[in-house]
Amino acid sequence: MPAATIRDPSRCTRFVTQRILIYAGLILWSFISLFPIYWTITTSFKTAVNVTQGHLIPFVDFTPDWKGWRSLGLSPDTLFVTSxxxxxxxxxxxxxxxxxxxxxxxxxxxxxxxxxxxxxxxxxxxxxxxxxxxxxxxxxxxxxxxxxxxxxxxxxxxxxxxxxxxxxxxxxxxxxxxxxxxxxxxxxxxxxxxxxxxxxxxxxxxxxxxxxxxxxxxxxxxxxxxxxxxxxxxxxxxxxxxxxxxxxxxxxxxxxxxxxxxxxxxxxxxxxxxxxxxxxxxxxxxxxxxxxxxxxxxxxx
Missing domain, CATH: 1.10.3720.10 (MetI-like)
Structure with a gap:
């Protein structure tokens, strides 16, 4: 069998490691970039207590509430009411x-x-x-x-x-x-x-x-x-x-x-x-x- 067709295990390991590090870095950067948007959206469904306590995950840390959208007249119960x-x-x-x-x-x-x-x-x-x-x-x-x-x-x-x-x-x-x-x-x-x-x-x-x-x-x-x-x-x-x-x-x-x-x-x-x-x-x-x-x-x- 020609030597060119034999794969170098160390080279494959290096390639896989590089790919893992690249994707890990991209995932980390995506999380850092998108977290402020996630925080803003979830905060719009929080009450004062949940905001001050820093709860993050809806239905786990806190129960979503329409208080923020209700204050704008954009909640389901106020959407068709004069505001x-x-x-x-x-x-x-x-x-x-x-x-x-x-x-x-x-x-x-x-x-x-x-x-x-x-x-x-x-x-x-x-x-x-x-x-x-x-x-x-x-x-x-x-x-x-x-x-x-x-x-x-x-x-x-x-x-x-x-x-x-x-x-x-x-x-x-x-x-x-x-x-x-x-x-x-x-x-x-x-x-x-x-x-x-x-x-x-x-x-x-x-x-x-x-x-x-x-x-x-x-x-x-x-x-x-x-x-x-x-x-x-x-x-x-x-x-x-x-x-x-x-x-x-x-x-x-x-x-x-x-x-x-x-x-x-x-x-x-x-x-x-x-x-x-x-x-x-x-x-x-x-x-x-x-x-x-x-x-x-x-x-x-």
């Missing part, structure tokens, strides 16, 4: 949807145009070139949001944009625009320039080549940029708390407001947080392949 708290929650939920989706849509449009320009043309602004301009956009993420608190308050007061969804969408657009530019520039860099040149030879203008040739190819990246922008805007708290008071408040502000003279209503806070993260969980489950495809499109040329 001002439920109306407030729905209004905040819609505010989050409108602000996040609207800002992400605007950011993808503007960011795609800026990224295409940085990818296809050469710019000079003072001492800066294309790479410097790209880094300038990305460096805006380093700036702490609290530094912009006073300028935005003064500006929005004069423009009468305080407590408005339009004002919130504008600041969210500025917040996620650097990420969109970064993602989309990588997308455009992977698309051969010859495709656009061939389209222009056939009679297309630069805009025609961009709209008919480049955008369809870069669509996965645009979807990924849009999804990531929605997630970042959905979870944003600082500007939502700073620039809104009643009409344009979002879910993160509502989650943080579940405090009173008696302390923190953990069950209500957990119920709102569970309802707030469910859309993001569904996005992660059903649109994962679009996110991965869009973010890895520029990894291999």
């Amino acid at each position: 001002t708290v439920r109306d407030e929650f729905i209004r905040r939920f819609l505010n989050s949807v409108i602000a996040s989706a609207g800002a992400s849509f605007i950011a993808v449009i503007l960011g795609s145009l800026a990224a295409y320009g940085l990818s296809r043309f050469t710019y000079t602004f003072l001492w800066m070139r294309n790479k410097d301009i790209s880094f300038f956009f990305l460096s805006q993420l380093i700036l702490p949001p609290v530094v912009l608190a006073m300028p935005f308050l003064v500006l929005y007061k004069h423009l009468m944009l305080l407590d408005s969804l339009i004002g919130l969408m504008l600041v969210y657009t500025l917040m996620v625009l650097p990420i969109v530019i970064w993602i989309m520039r990588d997308q455009f860099d992977t698309i051969p320039l010859e495709l656009e040149q061939a389209a222009m030879v056939d009679g297309c203008s630069i805009w025609g080549a961009f709209l008919r040739i480049v955008l369809p190819i870069a669509l996965p990246g645009m979807v990924a940029a849009f999804i990531l922008s929605v997630i970042l805007c959905w979870n944003e708290y600082f500007f939502a708390a700073l620039l809104t008071s009643s009409n344009a408040k979002t879910l993160p502000v509502m989650v943080a407001s579940q405090t009173g003279s008696q302390g923190i209503n953990w069950w209500s806070m957990a119920a709102i947080a569970t309802a707030a993260i469910m859309p993001l969980v569904l996005i992660g489950i059903f649109l994962e392949r679009y996110i991965v495809k869009g973010l890895t499109a520029g990894a291999v040329k």
Whole structure:
């Protein structure tokens, strides 16, 4: 029998050990990542005693109760009854949807145009070139949001944009625009320039080549940029708390407001947080392949 067909026992043992360690590490990391979500969901079904005692397993450590969801008017016994708290929650939920989706849509449009320009043309602004301009956009993420608190308050007061969804969408657009530019520039860099040149030879203008040739190819990246922008805007708290008071408040502000003279209503806070993260969980489950495809499109040329 040839020596190549004889298996080395030590090599097989090493391979099995490595696989076991890899899967053990993945399981441990999955547990660490998913435990906060599990804790939030189970807390929404706890009473005050179970929250303070740290009970973890439903029907074993504690009996689930609808107290947290009842406080929002979302329990089975209050779902079809008039509830001002439920109306407030729905209004905040819609505010989050409108602000996040609207800002992400605007950011993808503007960011795609800026990224295409940085990818296809050469710019000079003072001492800066294309790479410097790209880094300038990305460096805006380093700036702490609290530094912009006073300028935005003064500006929005004069423009009468305080407590408005339009004002919130504008600041969210500025917040996620650097990420969109970064993602989309990588997308455009992977698309051969010859495709656009061939389209222009056939009679297309630069805009025609961009709209008919480049955008369809870069669509996965645009979807990924849009999804990531929605997630970042959905979870944003600082500007939502700073620039809104009643009409344009979002879910993160509502989650943080579940405090009173008696302390923190953990069950209500957990119920709102569970309802707030469910859309993001569904996005992660059903649109994962679009996110991965869009973010890895520029990894291999």
